[in-house]
Amino acid sequence: MSATAETIADVEKLGDRYKYGFVTEIESETAPKGLSEDVIRFISAKKEEPDWLLEWRLQAYAKWQKMTEPNWAKLGYPPIDYQDSYYYSAPKQKDAPKSLDEVDPELLETYAKLGIPLKEQEMLAGVRNVAVDAVFDSVSVATTFKAKLAEAGVIFCSISEAVREYPDLVRKYLGSVVPQDDNFFAALNCAVYTDGSFVYVPKGVKCPMELSTYFRINAENTGQFERTLIIADEGSYVSYLEGCTAPMRDENQLHAAVVELVAHKDAEIKYSTVQNWYPGDENGKGGIYNFVTKRALCQGDRSKVMWTQVETGSAITWKYPSCVLQGDDSQGEFYSVAIANNMQQADTGTKMIHMGKRTRSRIISKGISAGRAQNSYRGLVKMLPSADKGRNFTQCDSLLIGDKCGAHTFPYIESQNRSARVEHEATTSKISEDQLFYCRQRGIGEEEAVALVVNGFCREVLQQLPMEFAVEAQKLVGISLEGSVG
Amino acid sequence: MSAGLQTSGPGVDAFRTAFRQPSEEPLWLSQFRLSQTEQFSHSGLPTTKDEGWKYTSLRPLARAKYQIVEACEGGSVSPVLKGAAQAVFVNGYFRAEASDISGLEQFLGPFNGFLKEPWLENLVTDTSFKYQTMYSLNAASFTDGFALKLGADQQLPRPLELVFLSVPGDVPGMWHPRAAIDLGANASATIIERHLSVGEGAYLANHAADIRVGENARLVHVKIQDEGSDGRHLSMTRVKVGKKSLYDGFTLTLGGSLSRSETEACVEGVGAEVRLNGAYSITGKQHADHTSRINHLAQGTKSRQVYAGAIDGNGRGVFQGHIVVDQAAQQTDGYQMNRALLLSDTAEVDSKPTLEIYADDVKCSHGATAGDIDEDHLFYLRARGIPAPAARSLVVRGFLADPIENISDDDARAAVLDVLDAHLGLERL
Numbered sequence: 009m010s011a012t013a014e015t016i017a018d019v020e021k022l023g024d025r026y027k028y029g030f031v032t033e034i035e036s037e038t039a040p041k042g043l044s045e046d047v048i049r050f051i052s053a054k055k056e057e058p059d060w061l062l063e064w065r066l067q068a069y070a071k072w073q074k075m076t077e078p079n080w081a082k083l084g085y086p087p088i089d090y091q092d093s094y095y096y097s098a099p100k101q102k103d104a105p106k107s108l109d110e111v112d113p114e115l116l117e118t119y120a121k122l123g124i125p126l127k128e129q130e131m132l133a134g135v136r137n138v139a140v141d142a143v144f145d146s147v148s149v150a151t152t153f154k155a156k157l158a159e160a161g162v163i164f165c166s167i168s169e170a171v172r173e174y175p176d177l178v179r180k181y182l183g184s185v186v187p188q189d190d191n192f193f194a195a196l197n198c199a200v201y202t203d204g205s206f207v208y209v210p211k212g213v214k215c216p217m218e219l220s221t222y223f224r225i226n227a228e229n230t231g232q233f234e235r236t237l238i239i240a241d242e243g244s245y246v247s248y249l250e251g252c253t254a255p256m257r258d259e260n261q262l263h264a265a266v267v268e269l270v271a272h273k274d275a276e277i278k279y280s281t282v283q284n285w286y287p288g289d290e291n292g293k294g295g296i297y298n299f300v301t302k303r304a305l306c307q308g309d310r311s312k313v314m315w316t317q318v319e320t321g322s323a324i325t326w327k328y329p330s331c332v333l334q335g336d337d338s339q340g341e342f343y344s345v346a347i348a349n350n351m352q353q354a355d356t357g358t359k360m361i362h363m364g365k366r367t368r369s370r371i372i373s374k375g376i377s378a379g380r381a382q383n384s385y386r387g388l389v390k391m392l393p394s395a396d397k398g399r400n401f402t403q404c405d406s407l408l409i410g411d412k413c414g415a416h417t418f419p420y421i422e423s424q425n426r427s428a429r430v431e432h433e434a435t436t437s438k439i440s441e442d443q444l445f446y447c448r449q450r451g452i453g454e455e456e457a458v459a460l461v462v463n464g465f466c467r468e469v470l471q472q473l474p475m476e477f478a479v480e481a482q483k484l485v486g487i488s489l490e491g492s493v494g
Numbered sequence: 495m496s497a498g499l500q501t502s503g504p505g506v507d508a509f510r511t512a513f514r515q516p517s518e519e520p521l522w523l524s525q526f527r528l529s530q531t532e533q534f535s536h537s538g539l540p541t542t543k544d545e546g547w548k549y550t551s552l553r554p555l556a557r558a559k560y561q562i563v564e565a566c567e568g569g570s571v572s573p574v575l576k577g578a579a580q581a582v583f584v585n586g587y588f589r590a591e592a593s594d595i596s597g598l599e600q601f602l603g604p605f606n607g608f609l610k611e612p613w614l615e616n617l618v619t620d621t622s623f624k625y626q627t628m629y630s631l632n633a634a635s636f637t638d639g640f641a642l643k644l645g646a647d648q649q650l651p652r653p654l655e656l657v658f659l660s661v662p663g664d665v666p667g668m669w670h671p672r673a674a675i676d677l678g679a680n681a682s683a684t685i686i687e688r689h690l691s692v693g694e695g696a697y698l699a700n701h702a703a704d705i706r707v708g709e710n711a712r713l714v715h716v717k718i719q720d721e722g723s724d725g726r727h728l729s730m731t732r733v734k735v736g737k738k739s740l741y742d743g744f745t746l747t748l749g750g751s752l753s754r755s756e757t758e759a760c761v762e763g764v765g766a767e768v769r770l771n772g773a774y775s776i777t778g779k780q781h782a783d784h785t786s787r788i789n790h791l792a793q794g795t796k797s798r799q800v801y802a803g804a805i806d807g808n809g810r811g812v813f814q815g816h817i818v819v820d821q822a823a824q825q826t827d828g829y830q831m832n833r834a835l836l837l838s839d840t841a842e843v844d845s846k847p848t849l850e851i852y853a854d855d856v857k858c859s860h861g862a863t864a865g866d867i868d869e870d871h872l873f874y875l876r877a878r879g880i881p882a883p884a885a886r887s888l889v890v891r892g893f894l895a896d897p898i899e900n901i902s903d904d905d906a907r908a909a910v911l912d913v914l915d916a917h918l919g920l921e922r923l
Contacts, residue, residue, distance in 0.1 A: 080545065082850075391864075393839070408854035411821060421845040421862045426836035429865035436851050436858040 039096035045069065048199055051096045055168050055202070058175060068188040068198030075192045081355035082384045082416055085260075085297065085324055093262055095200040095233070160216050162246070163208040167235050170206035177208055181239055185268040185305045185332070193264040193299040193326070197233045201266070204234035209244040209275070218474055220249045236267040240275035242308065247278040249477055260288075260323060264299045273308030273335065278316070280473050281329075282481055285321035290379070290491070292351030295323025302329035303359075306338035306367075314341040315358065316472045318481045320488040323352060328386065330359035333367035333395075340369040343469040345481075347462075347488045348381030348413070357387035357418075362395035362428065371402040374466045377413035378492035384416040391428035398428035406436040407465055409458065409492050459486035503538020505556030512562050512635035512668065519606075522615045530633035537627050549812040549844040550754055550783045555726065560668035560698045562635070568592060568692070571657050574718070574909040575686055578655040585661055586669025586699070587638045597651060600683075603640035605672060614641060617674055617704050620734065622760055624787065629730040632670040632702035639672030642683070646708070650683035653905065657688050660725055662695025673703035677711040679736075684714040684903045691722035691749075701729035709736040709763060714744075714903040718913055721749040723778065730756050737763030737792075742902050746910050747774035747782045748917050754783035754812075761788060761795040761823075769798045770815075771897040773910075775890065775917060777806035777838075785814040786830075790823040799830035800897040804890045805841040812844050817858060819851040828858040835893055836866055837886075887918045 039050045048069055052062040077088070157164050163174060170178050188198045209215050240246055263285065269277050279302075288295025298321075304313035315329040325348075331340030342358040360369035369389065377383040389400045406415035417434045439461055447457035463470070463482050470478050470485075513531050539556055540547040568584030570592050581603060582592040588604040595601050602608040644650060658671060677683060689699065699721070707713050721727055727750040735741050745755045759768045774782045788797045803811040813832035834843035845862040867889050875885035894914060901907040 406849075406851070408851070408856070411824070411854045413854070414850070414852045416851060417847075417849040417860070419845075419847065419862070421864065422842070423834070423836060423844075423864035424842045426839055426841060426866045428836075429863070431861070431863045432845070432847075433861040434847075434849065434859060436849055436856060438854045438856065 038094045041094055042091040043093075043095055043200065047095055051200060051202060054096065055171075057171060060179065061171060064183070064188070065199050068195050071189040072192065072195035072199055075189065075195055077192050081326055081386070082382060082418075083324055083326060083353045083355050085353075088262065088297065090196070096202055156216065161210045161213055162215050163206065164219055165206055167204045167206045167237060170237075174206075174208070177239070178206065178237065181237055181268065181270055185270060185303045186266050186301050191301060194266050194301040197235060197264050197266040197301070201233040201235040204236045204265070206236075207238040207246060207248060209240045209246045211241045212243040214244065215246040218247045218249060220251070232261075232263045232265070234265045236265070238268070238277055238279070239270045240272060240277045242272045243274040245276045247280070247474060249280040249282070249474060251282045251284070260295055260297050262297050262299075265301070267300070267302040267329075269304035269313055271304065271306050271308065271311035271313050271338075274310045275308060276312040276314075277304065278314045279304070279329075280477060281317040281319075282477060282484065283317065283319045283321050283325070284484060287321050287350065287352050288323040290350045292323065295352070296321065297324045298322035298327065299324075300327040302327065304329070304331045304340065306331055306333045306335050306340060308338070309335040309364070310337045311335050312339040314343070314472070316343040316469065317345070318470070318473070318484065319344070319346040319354060319356060320484050322354070325354040325356050327356045328358055330361070331369065332361045332363065333369065334363045336364040337366045338364055339367070342369075342371045342373070343472045344373045345376070345466045345469045345485070346374070346383055347376045347485060348378070348383040349488055349492050350379040350381060352381045354382070355384045355386055357385045359388040360390070360400060362391045362398040362400070364394070365396045366398065367395055368399045371400070371404070372468055373404040374469055375404070375406040375415055376409065376462055376465070376489070377406065377415045378409040378489055380412045382414040382416070384418060385434075386418040388420040389422070389430055389432070391423040391425045391430060393424045395425045396427050398425060400430045402432040404434040405465070406434070407439055407462065408436065409439050409489070455490060456486070458489055458492065462489060502535055504541060505539035505552070506535050508556045508559065509534075509631060509635070512631075512670070514635060514637070520609055520615070522619065523609055526619055527634055530630040533625060534627060534630040534634055537625075540627050546785065546814070548846075549814070550752070550781065554752070555698065558666050558696060558698070560666045562637070563663065563667040563669065566661065568659050568661055571659065571688070571690065573655050574688065574913060575653050575655055575905055578653040578686065580655045580657060581640060582657045582659060583638070583671055584659045585667060586671040588640060598654065600642055600644050600648065600650060601640065601654065602643060605636070605639040605641065608641055611641070611643070613643065613676055614674055617676055617706055620704065620732070622734070623732050623758055626730050626756070626758070628700055628728050629702050629732070632672060632700050632730070636670040636672040636702070639674070641674040642676070642685070644677045644681035644683055646678035647680045648678065649681065653684040653686065653903075655686045655688065657690065658699065658701075660689075660691040660697050660699055660721060662691065662693060662697045662722070662724065664695075666696040666698070668698040668700065670700045670702070673701070675703065675705040675713070677707050677713055679709040680711060681708060682712040684906055685716070686906055686909065687715075687717040689717070689719040689721050689727060689749075691725050694722065694724060696724045696726075698726045699728070703729070703731045705731065705733045705741070707733065707735045707739040707741050710738045711736065712740045712742070714742045714901065714906055716744045716901060716906045716910060717755065718746045718910065719749055719753060719755070720913065720917070723749070723751055725750045727753040729754070731758070733757065733759040733768065735759065735761050735763055735766040735768055738765040739763055740767045740769070740902075742769045743771070744898070744901050744910065745772040745784060746898075746913060747772065747776070747784070748913075750782070751779060752781045754785060756785040758787045759789065759797070760791060761797065762791040763795075764792045765794045766792065767796040767798070769900060771799065771900045772801045773894040773897050773914065774801070774803040774811060775894060775914070776803070776809040776811065778808065780807075780809045781812070782809070783812040783814070785812075787816040787818065788828070790817070790819045790826040790828065792823055794825045795823060796827045797829070798900070800900060801832045802894050802897050803833070803843065804835045804837055804894060805843055806837040808838075808840045810842045810844070813862070814846045814848075815860070816848045816850065817860070819853050819856050819858065821852045824853050824855045826853060826856045826858065828856070830860040832862045833893070833896075834864045835890065836864060837890075884920075887920050891915065891918055891920055
């Protein structure tokens with residue numbers, strides 16, 4: 009595998025517009041191109057998986073073959089050839105690393121460029137406790153802070169390791185929130201997922217630090233199919249952050265992830281995402297196709313799940329983090345900022361399914377469209393007959409920068425319970441000339457002014473992020489909108 | 495039925511007998527019918543997999559074996575609007591002898607009588623609207639209807655009340671009445687449509703209307719649907735509004751087992767305004783669907799949609815409002831709102847207020863709410879000695895009156911409130 013001259017040239021041409029657009033030269037091991045039962049067997053064998061998991065994958069593959077790709081989203085892209093992609097790519101290494109020191113230095117450098125210096129973080133552990141499980145292409149490379157977490161009884165490891173070490177837990181929960189045939193992309197993920205993170209927080213434990221995973225797609229023509237499973241047992245708490253980047257490449261890369269969260273009685277899960285996959289260039293060449301299924305089951309009474317997402321990357325985003333509010337008094341929250349610039353297309357939102365009594369949900373969505381991008385909010389709020397005194401509040405705001413982009417809102421509000429109250433409101437407007445003028449008058453450059461106004465527009469969501477990431481997300485908002493004015 | 499149809503969509507066979515053969519109609523109409531027949535035969539009845547019909551199933555229609563009926567006699571109905579002209583239709587056929595349209599030369603009926611009017615072809619065959627399957631079925635099958643033509647600067651001397659009376663017989667009948675309304679520049683008119691039925695029995699009324707509101711013209715178009723419990727009522731209204739004109743549409747839905755009132759508006763004149771408001775009060779197994787699509791195509795246009803519904807029993811209310819703002823439609827101001835009261839444990843409401851915006855200098859917003867009656871409101875009235883059932887009706891009335899207040903014609907607004915009060919068992923306050 010090597011970086012093409014064209015890519016390098018592109019990088020130089022674009023300067024620091026997409027500062028994560030570098031390719032790391034690491035020898036990697038790939039499965040044959042295309043998708044077949046054999047490839048799935050190959051992946052499963054490589055990962056030394058038990059028979060039940062291989063069977064489960066093959067079952068999903070059989071279901072996937074009978075399914076058709078959904079076309080209801082407001083997205084336009086050429087048909088994806090699922091046989092023209094590699095489904096397994098792992099950084100080549102002689103032995104599994106025992107500590108960070110054994111990890112390929114080039115790899116560590118990549119992460120340093122990404123702004124997550126693992127080593128430094130370990131050193132600064134006393135100052136800032138963030139455990140990082142870095143997923144490079146498909147294999148979880150290193151997990152930090154394991155010892156400290158183990159002390160608290162928290163399991164935080166790659167899902168492959170979890171399959172080996174905690175098979176009963178994985179078997180119990182895998183596919184329990186997102187069934188194999190939930191949708192086309194989820195089925196594909198079940199068949200070919202290569203790695204991802206696994207978190208189990210035992211009863212009554214408040215996870216002592218923020219958990220974090222950094223996903224990065226490196227190899228050419230590879231799809232990344234990660235799988236995340238987080239279980240918060242009774243009365244526990246965990247905050248989890250994932251960040252995503254990918255190098256700049258001319259061809260489109262496929263990313264189809266599945267994230268399952270289970271919150272038991274009185275448990276709380278906070279899941280934050282900063283998604284900054286390569287969005288393609290100004291003319292829509294290249295970029296990640298991001299088809300993600302994320303769902304949380306608030307199974308126990310008084311459980312709570314909070315999704316926060318900052319979506320600035322990807323050529324195509326198809327993502328609806330959802331909450332199934334099964335336990336009485338359970339709560340779901342969704343805070344989202346989605347920025348689409350140039351030729352990006354985003355169709356994202358949430359689903360809040362109220363089943364239990366007095367379940368509450370809150371949706372705050374901020375969409376920003378610039379360039380020639382199309383940005384859609386799509387959400388469902390459903391009050392089932394059992395959701396006595398359920399409560400939902402939804403606020404969706406869209407901001408348009410320039411007259412060639414589009415901002416769309418598609419909410420579905422279904423109520424089958426008289427005592428439930430649902431409120432939805434949405435607005436769409438242009439970026440305020442007055443606010444821009446005010447900034448300009450004070451000597452703030454035009455792009456900076458836009459970034460400032462947009463950050464103000466997103467504040468309600470950004471402040472839900474853990475602090476360090478909120479700062480980074482604010483910068484990202486500015487970077488994503490570069491070139492959108494003037 | 496035309497020959498050479500290769501494909502056949504779901505439920506088409508149930509309607510084949512309704513397709514009209516090209517007869518003595520003008521060539522344009524024969525061609526129009528043929529193309530619409532082909533389109534309907536191809537797509538068939540929509541299913542709940544079609545996004546626009548997600549919440550309303552037409553499956554029962556294919557099983558009901560509706561038959562086209564011949565013209566029949568029908569009684570008269572006292573008008574809700576004093577001094578209004580009245581045109582009566584029975585099972586889709588215009589009944590001149592039951593109508594009072596003296597001095598209203600702008601009213602043209604029956605439909606067959608004026609098919610050669612040149613403006614009609616232009617209006618009916620307009621292709622700027624999205625394909626709509628039940629509209630096509632109407633076009634393929636209609637036997638009668640009316641037209642209303644106001645020249646430039648004309649004002650309709652009296653408001654016009656259109657009474658669509660359904661008289662079901664022994665076998666389930668179907669009728670596909672058609673309307674064409676054209677207002678010239680600066681013209682103005684107020685129309686009230688009333689949809690009623692006499693006696694018990696199943697039927698399908700599938701209405702279609704093409705409306706053009708000229709430059710600076712103003713049309714108040716109120717519809718009151720209070721049909722019987724076995725009636726199925728579908729209507730598709732297509733409106734085109736010119737520069738600085740106003741189309742003020744309102745729908746009150748009280749009756750029918752299944753009803754859907756759908757409007758598509760093309761706001762193509764600079765500074766034009768479209769209002770689509772509505773109120774519905776349903777119970778039992780009633781299903782009431784209000785669907786709209788407003789295409790903002792010109793600068794400085796405005797749209798307002800406010801719907802309020804009270805749903806009791808096993809009723810189900812559906813609201814789908816779609817606003818599309820074209821890239822050229824800068825300074826668009828769009829608003830839509832659906833509020834629903836769920837009055838029983840088995841009532842359901844589904845709202846889908848959607849925005850599709852391609853211009854940046856716009857102000858668009860929408861909202862939706864669903865919930866039970868506010869206990870505080872009831873308490874306030876009970877504390878003043880009003881018995882519980884009356885207090886409930888009063889709260890419902892207040893809730894439903896909100897969109898009614900938006901009707902710009904005073905008499906029409908009062909008439910709608912009268913009908914609502916009678917329905918809720920309240921005296922006019």
